[in-house]
Amino acid sequence: MYKQLSRRSIGLLICALFFALPITASAAKAGLYQLKIYHLKDSIQQQAVENYLEQAYLPALHRAGITRVGVFKPFGPVEAGGRKLYVFIPLQSFDQLSKLQSKLDADARYQSAGTAYLRAPHNAPVYERIETILMTPFVKAPEAVVPALKNPKPGRVYELRSYEGPTEMISKNKIDMFNAGDEVGLFKRLGFNAVFYGAVVAGATMPNLMYMTAFEDKADRDLHWKNFGADSQWKQLSARPEYQKNVSKIVSLLLSPAAYSDF
Template identity: 35%
Template sequence: MKRRSFLKKSAYASGAIVAAPSLNAGPAPTTDKDFYELKVYHLNGGAGRNQLQKYYTEAVIPFLKKRGAKVLAFNEFSMEEPPVMYILHAHKSLSDYYDTTLAMRTDPEFLEAAKEYTQVPVNSPVYARFETFLMEAFDGFPRLSEPGQKGGLLEMRIYESYCEDAGIRKVKMFNDGEIQLFNNLGFHPLLFSQHLAGQYMPALTYMLWFNDMEERDALWAKFGPSPEWREMSRKEEYANTVSKIHKKFLVPVDFS
């Protein structure tokens, strides 16, 4: 059995593909969308940060770029210690994500470039631990929109829902009007995505780009009172869709 055929059948068995049309209610479902792998590294101080940056610069980014994937990396805005780095891999499809993950385990050129990272001594680890989120782009925003500048501020918002149905309805709210409202008001979205695996499920994550905190505050001040939002938020179908919100402010890392 060919690998892609096996992947497709495995996804149906797990429910990933069966659930996809309902998870992305709103616009007609599309398979032409990104799948995101978000890695959150809890680093071993400044030395760990430097080792991770070298690994990405010399091994991961060149490898993913050849396969059409994109990489964005961010530090926490607060710059608290121990440092945490957020790294996003944007793959063009689920099969691209799967094939790339397998290739990173076997490709001789990549393994040679990554040797210093993979063979790090036990007494000098790069990180204490890392988390991985696998996320599917919304049909209403199917591709990553990269920032137009190097500086700036990113706001990452994670919305938890109390049950799967509530999460589905919140995705529909975004697809049917909320994303358009962000665009109309002058926000700069990077991505909108639903969690397929990772923490907080059922949940979704979206990311917005700002020049600075002043622009962020000014835009959000227009969002809540807008007639479009007031109309959307009063609809019964969107009631009780979000049970908890996590907000993180991030700044870009030069190597991404």
């Protein structure tokens, strides 16, 4: 009896120590992803929102226990109507999201640092609109991962992809292709540095899935996709009859990380 209790105690102690460990710099556990997209009119609005994100919002999220937040902007020259900022937030649950605003409201440091943004007048708003997308992580990739890249952030290229399906069932089939079909494993083997994979549960282009990959630069991104198309595993997977015609539209966006982005 004494030995059994001792083993049980040891087991409980090990579990307690494990769950007390902080989240590492390479991964952020989450049960929900939020992608906020700021639509901006001009460089003045962009600078105002970036100041807010860097000086107020990200520090406040960190204090609220959200240790990794990504901020990205379109890669290359800004095109007409293309001035946007993408904020990627891994969350533990819907409950954490529902309680987040009340935490921000009670954070005096956030309220002070974000005054210019939070109290912008009606005739000088700091953004046009905010779009929000919610996603749940794929079973095969349950964590958001900080990519291990060597190139300085200004030269890196992140790719955000959305795969739209013609129906909910067909879109689920494409998600199954990533999970059971191990398309996630294929991306990992080929070194795509995936940041996240998510099934969209709230957004403007449902049904769809989204994922983000990361590369040292544009040439590195192009080479990876060339290798992907020629890979024998991909050819076999994409030829399987159960995975035919499961994507109706692909939207690909090339992004650059902000200097203060955690991803």
